[in-house]
Amino acid sequence: MKSQNIRLCFNNTVKALFISALLLFNTNLFAEDLEVTGNITQLGNDWLVVQGYTFYVDQNTELRGPNGSIVQFSFYQLNDLVQVKGNNRGDGTYLATRVKLEDVPNNSNEIELTGYVSAKGTNSFDINGTTFLVDANTIFRGRRGNPFSFDMIQVGMLLEVKALLQTNGDFLATRVKAEDDNHQHGNEVEVTGLIESKSTNSIIIGQWEFFVNSQTVILDRNNLLIGFSQLNVGDRVEVKAFKQLDNTFLAVRIKLEDNPQSQIEIKARIENIIGNDITV
Secondary structure (H helix, E strand, C coil), X not given: CCCCCCCCCCCCCCCCXXXXXXXXXXXXXXXXXXXXXXXXXXXXXCEEEECCEEEECCCCCEEECHHHCECCHHHCCCCCEEEEEEEECCCCCEEEEEEEECCCCCCCCEEEEEEXXXXXXXXXXXXXXXXXXXXXXXXXXXXXXXCCCHHHCCCCCEEEEEEEECCCCCEEEEEEEECCCCCCCCCEEXXXXXXXXXXXXXXXXXXXXXXXXXXXXXXXXXXXXXXXXXXXXXXXXXXXXXXXXXXXXXXXXXXXXXCCCCCEEEECCCCEEECCEEEC
């Protein structure tokens, strides 16, 4: 049998379509989106609230009690001091990967958060709707040991932040670390292409529709924050989005790109290949 390259043929109506797909392992190779330590202030059958963040649990959530023992979710009670790690579900809540009872109270006012910067002030920045203040004691760490400072923070940048809740309700950042913006979650896609149509809360690129909300970061070509109304049909944009429970995609960041081209570039996990069709 002659050896030959495997070619996937795509719809002829698409002039140029280049798909770069990342096959990912099922295991979570990357850190969770959020880690907080605090008292349980609200508690339901499959959810709890810590530091104002709502975490849901499922059969894959690791539940730990005293001395690290495995417990059922019904073990936890209001006001228990717990450490919770979770991933953003895209609807303002988180799916807990681990809930651990804190045997010895450390600092119940500590928060750890990873996300995109949506706004920046003279001594503060916002991530996921939370404002973090900095002071002379805040530690800044760059990627791969590179120098980093508050002045280098830009809207749209991915940061990992550790902070302490102050008596006045503010969060003071104790450590800010720049993160590589290439961590791929199983439900994350990245698409670059021309906006073909636009509604009041979504844009369409090729066969993809991306919805926006108040947390979506939208940047111009100079990485400056702009509004959704400033996006136009025909603009070339890079979109990063997460697949929602209803199978729609919610954009977390949209950035205007230069040099419009008649092509779409997609990065996502391949879910299925049947004949000439690829499902992502």
